[in-house]
Amino acid sequence: MTFKLITLGSNSALPAIDKYPSAHVLNIHEQFYLIDAGEGVQMQLKRYGISLLKINHIFISHLHGDHVYGLFGLIATMGLLGRKIPLNIYAPNPMREIMYNHFKYFESHLPYRVDIHIISDCEGNPVYSNQFLEVYAIPLEHTLPSFGFIFQEKAPERNIKKDCIQKYGLSLKEIILAKQGEDIVLSDGSVLENNELTYLPYHPRSFAYCSDTKYSDSVIRQIQGVNLLYHEATFLDCDRYLAEKTGHTTALQAAYIALYANVKQLVIGHFSLRYKENNHLFLEEALSVFKNTRLAQEGAVFDV
Amino acid sequence: MTFKLITLGSNSALPAIDKYPSAHVLNIHEQFYLIDAGEGVQMQLKRYGISLLKINHIFISHLHGDHVYGLFGLIATMGLLGRKIPLNIYAPNPMREIMYNHFKYFESHLPYRVDIHIISDCEGNPVYSNQFLEVYAIPLEHTLPSFGFIFQEKAPERNIKKDCIQKYGLSLKEIILAKQGEDIVLSDGSVLENNELTYLPYHPRSFAYCSDTKYSDSVIRQIQGVNLLYHEATFLDCDRYLAEKTGHTTALQAAYIALYANVKQLVIGHFSLRYKENNHLFLEEALSVFKNTRLAQEGAVFDV
Numbered sequence: 063m064t065f066k067l068i069t070l071g072s073n074s075a076l077p078a079i080d081k082y083p084s085a086h087v088l089n090i091h092e093q094f095y096l097i098d099a100g101e102g103v104q105m106q107l108k109r110y111g112i113s114l115l116k117i118n119h120i121f122i123s124h125l126h127g128d129h130v131y132g133l134f135g136l137i138a139t140m141g142l143l144g145r146k147i148p149l150n151i152y153a154p155n156p157m158r159e160i161m162y163n164h165f166k167y168f169e170s171h172l173p174y175r176v177d178i179h180i181i182s183d184c185e186g187n188p189v190y191s192n193q194f195l196e197v198y199a200i201p202l203e204h205t206l207p208s209f210g211f212i213f214q215e216k217a218p219e220r221n222i223k224k225d226c227i228q229k230y231g232l233s234l235k236e237i238i239l240a241k242q243g244e245d246i247v248l249s250d251g252s253v254l255e256n257n258e259l260t261y262l263p264y265h266p267r268s269f270a271y272c273s274d275t276k277y278s279d280s281v282i283r284q285i286q287g288v289n290l291l292y293h294e295a296t297f298l299d300c301d302r303y304l305a306e307k308t309g310h311t312t313a314l315q316a317a318y319i320a321l322y323a324n325v326k327q328l329v330i331g332h333f334s335l336r337y338k339e340n341n342h343l344f345l346e347e348a349l350s351v352f353k354n355t356r357l358a359q360e361g362a363v364f365d366v
Numbered sequence: 367m368t369f370k371l372i373t374l375g376s377n378s379a380l381p382a383i384d385k386y387p388s389a390h391v392l393n394i395h396e397q398f399y400l401i402d403a404g405e406g407v408q409m410q411l412k413r414y415g416i417s418l419l420k421i422n423h424i425f426i427s428h429l430h431g432d433h434v435y436g437l438f439g440l441i442a443t444m445g446l447l448g449r450k451i452p453l454n455i456y457a458p459n460p461m462r463e464i465m466y467n468h469f470k471y472f473e474s475h476l477p478y479r480v481d482i483h484i485i486s487d488c489e490g491n492p493v494y495s496n497q498f499l500e501v502y503a504i505p506l507e508h509t510l511p512s513f514g515f516i517f518q519e520k521a522p523e524r525n526i527k528k529d530c531i532q533k534y535g536l537s538l539k540e541i542i543l544a545k546q547g548e549d550i551v552l553s554d555g556s557v558l559e560n561n562e563l564t565y566l567p568y569h570p571r572s573f574a575y576c577s578d579t580k581y582s583d584s585v586i587r588q589i590q591g592v593n594l595l596y597h598e599a600t601f602l603d604c605d606r607y608l609a610e611k612t613g614h615t616t617a618l619q620a621a622y623i624a625l626y627a628n629v630k631q632l633v634i635g636h637f638s639l640r641y642k643e644n645n646h647l648f649l650e651e652a653l654s655v656f657k658n659t660r661l662a663q664e665g666a667v668f669d670v
Binding site for chain 1 (some may be wrong): 379443
């Protein structure tokens with residue numbers, strides 16, 4: 063089952079040529095989730111062959127322009143393409159007022175509904191869930207309310223081992239019970255343990271997105287053990303005081319977060335342009351602490 | 367003296383790869399004027415080496431997203447770059463309310479002032495003028511209030527023909543009078559006609575920008591004789607009923623407008639993607655009526 067991250071924008075706020083501000087798409091079981099929507103995100107979706115109309119859920123980390131200014135064009139284009147089904151946007155306050163005001167002046171004939179879901183607390187309830195997936199918001203530490211997101215696959219229903227059906231003469235009812243995780247008691251009173259009869263088709267995977275934020279111990283606790291962590295790394299560690307002051311993280315700090323959180327893979331992005339676009343400097347710095355680090359760059363795909 | 371148009375975006379509303387929605391820059395005597403600000407305009411300015419901080423005046427034709435959604439990121443970036451001097455935006459209603467609402471939620475620490483100048487009537491007064499230039503707004507015919515712009519160079523001060531100074535023994539006072547267009551009466555009572563003593567360093571040039579609009583006779587009257595006309599050509603003429611219905615122009619109609627308005631050169635843009643990006647079809651259609659037609663395309667420069 064597909065679970066991959068596609069970088070649409072690796073840049074921070076100042077504009078660059080051929081780099082875009084923050085935007086990522088998650089493909090989970092061929093459902094597409096957009097995380098942040100920097101300016102130009104609709105062009106990037108088109109560039110990488112992702113249908114705008116396949117996106118039904120957009121998660122916005124915080125209300126700085128470089129994470130949200132692409133939303134307006136995207137919403138307009140979805141309307142021009144004839145979208146009918148509602149679009150769901152999960153974002154901090156005051157996103158509802160922002161969109162309410164926006165629709166006073168623009169997109170007066172939008173043919174679909176935009177539902178805003180405000181992220182205000184993070185008390186353990188998912189902000190979104192479906193049959194396969196739960197999405198949790200976690201508080202980050204930035205210069206205004208900012209949230210990370212954890213995309214956690216639910217444990218899938220167990221599959222029956224085909225050879226067991228004939229071997230033990232399982233009935234349909236017993237097969238259903240076994241797939242639900244039950245042990246099976248045979249007519250002779252013997253017990254077949256569930257894990258002898260079934261297997262997990264895949265192990266539930268998880269992805270955490272943390273941008274924008276400064277280094278945070280509480281984040282480390284909340285993202286423990288995720289398969290893939292995207293973490294912002296706006297600065298190099300020589301500028302860690304500037305990072306602290308502006309609510310950002312250095313590449314070295316991001317690597318320590320990955321290390322302490324025991325994640326399997328780290329992707330860093332949201333790079334400042336002050337280092338003359340020498341993004342390998344970010345990579346070198348992070349690799350010195352956490353070996354399985356990769357750079358976000360436009361079009362890059364990361365299997366979770 | 368420089369007077370040239372640079373296309374930043376030739377696309378209409380639906381997103382394309384490597385094409386951007388409406389945005390043009392005019393370089394007039396090394397002053398830069400932005401006309402429309404589609405999404406991604408700040409990236410395009412960077413791509414073509416135009417300093418964002420050199421733009422002090424932005425003219426917005428109408429309040430459809432593909433002409434204005436790049437404004438928000440541009441304003442934010444100008445702030446990050448430390449802009450201090452006011453930015454002037456000329457746009458139809460309700461631009462002031464839009465920006466007022468925008469600043470309630472975004473760019474709370476913008477270090478410069480944004481002055482909104484509402485274009486509401488077009489009764490002959492320029493919406494902007496300086497020492498060299500007057501900018502007039504003209505009403506277009508679109509699905510909401512839309513304005514074209516005419517950038518008209520003022521007649522420059524006449525230069526004195528250097529050889530005349532010695533030949534006629536002109537005094538400083540006489541030179542100043544001659545440069546102001548006066549004839550000079552010599553001590554013997556004879557009259558030197560001004561055009562014998564002076565010349566125009568350049569002939570005042572003019573540029574007209576018409577987007578978005580359907581074919582309009584009144585526009586033809588108002589743009590008579592401009593040196594360069596940019597006119598939208600969203601559709602091919604096979605779709606002229608759709609053009610009429612959606613308040614747009616076909617390439618053929620744009621060419622007739624150029625012909626009837628006796629302009630010297632026509633640039634067409636704002637192309638619909640429905641023709642599979644075969645922009646030569648627009649050019650062929652326009653050339654059949656008006657020979658001096660060129661296509662707007664990203665990065666193209668047109669001398670006025």
